Amino acid sequence: MxxxxxxxxxxxxxxxxxxxxxxxxxxxxxxxxxxxxxxxxxxxxxxxxxxxxxxxxxxxxxxxxxxxxxxxxxxxxxxxxxxxxxxxxxxxxxxxxxxxxxDPEFWFTPLRGGARQPPKWKQAVLTFLVISPLSMLVPRLWAPVFERFPALGGLVPSNLLITLCIVVPVVFLIMPWVTRLCADWLRPV
Incomplete structure (x- = not known):
């Protein structure tokens, strides 16, 4: 490494x-x-x-x-x-x-020139739907580690680890895939 x-x-x-x-x-x-x-x-x-x-x-x-x-x-x-x-x-x-x-907003940048950005509420809903399950699942996955190593279970270290485990996959893997999957819904009306 x-x-x-x-x-x-x-x-x-x-x-x-x-x-x-x-x-x-x-x-x-x-x-x-x-x-x-x-x-x-x-x-x-x-x-x-x-x-x-x-x-x-x-x-x-x-x-x-x-x-x-x-x-x-x-x-x-x-x-x-x-x-x-x-x-x-x-x-x-x-x-x-x-x-x-x-910039992180490229998730919602239209594929074709001349198209408008999706409405902010649609961006917010999609982001919420991606992050919410992760924010419930990731802490549970880390719980055994925090029990075994109490120093990592403190307020700051545990939040840093959990946030890192949510942000990195969302930015690099999940949102590019989800926005492509939901492209029709994201189009402005």
Whole structure:
């Protein structure tokens, strides 16, 4: 484990939308595995999530997180990524669409230009529905540890651990997936 602490406020996410030609789906999946593996070797890489298509449209959404903007920029401008994208372009309809997000509100950023942000009440309801179950489950999961190690069960350490175990999965895993799943409901009327 690295001794360098990650400042969660400086984490940046590259969101890539690829609409894949139906006849190239298997080839694209193989390419995607290689591209993910290549990104993992770059300094500052924190992880990748791939949201595969759920309907008729073969739209892949890939979230690539880096610890700092400069590290992400180095990956974006690398010859290795340029070669990978050049290889992928014949498999895609409409090309490569990378977007860099350095703020937490990107969960609710519309996929297509010109679309409006969802109403705040819908954002609040969705966030509440994601965080509420975790806020009930995570403390129960930690309870045996707090009983065994009373120093961790104190007010400050226990709250820090519980909050960390809720915030990290919500930011990096759950909300990107849930907002994609609820995209139709989130659309402004």
């Amino acid at each position: 690295s001794s360098t602490a990650i400042d969660l406020n400086s984490v940046v996410t590259l969101v890539i939308y690829h609409k894949v030609r139906r006849e190239a789906l298997a080839q694209y999946e193989a390419w995607l595995r290689r591209a993910v593996k290549a990104a993992q070797h770059w300094p500052g890489h924190l992880g990748v999530n791939v949201i595969r298509p759920g309907g008729d449209e073969a739209l892949f959404t890939t979230l690539v997180r880096f610890a700092e903007a400069a590290q992400l920029q180095a990956w974006i401008e690398s010859a290795e990524r340029a070669e990978l994208i050049a290889e992928a372009l014949p498999m895609l309809e409409g090309g490569d669409h990378p977007l860099v997000h350095d």
